[in-house]
Amino acid sequence: MGVAKxxxxxxxIEFNDAIEKGRCLLLDVREGSEYEVDHIHSAxxxxxSQLDHWIDQLDKNAAVIVYCRTGKRSLRCAEVMISKGxxxxxxxxxxxxxxxxxxxxxxxxxx
Numbered sequence: 001m002g003v004a005k006x007x008x009x010x011x012x013i014e015f016n017d018a019i020e021k022g023r024c025l026l027l028d029v030r031e032g033s034e035y036e037v038d039h040i041h042s043a044x045x046x047x048x049s050q051l052d053h054w055i056d057q058l059d060k061n062a063a064v065i066v067y068c069r070t071g072k073r074s075l076r077c078a079e080v081m082i083s084k085g086x087x088x089x090x091x092x093x094x095x096x097x098x099x100x101x102x103x104x105x106x107x108x109x110x111x
Contacts (some may be wrong), residue, residue, distance in 0.1 A: 004078035007065060007090040009102040012040070015065060024063040029077045030096070034069065040099060048073045051080060060086045067092035067099065 007015075018024035019042050028035050028043040035045045046054050048068070058064065064086055066074040071094060078089045092099060 009099040063088040071095040
């Protein structure tokens, strides 16, 4: 069984091209109300609370980056993904809070 790799907030930019071209998935596993306030540009909302409803719809061969607010929910999500055969799973170190502090210009604020 694999292990999720830790990705520092500043390293996320290295995945921008792959995310934009669909070769890498950026998943926000927070709840919809949190996502609506703000989220990382290009992130897809996939709440951990609904994991059973969406996990089987994802490509297990694509790279996946997961984040939540601080990293606890994303760690749980990554563990499940790896147990289901996802090959390349990354955790955003410190979650959205750390990303916002380091890369605030890449945060989307929906209206």
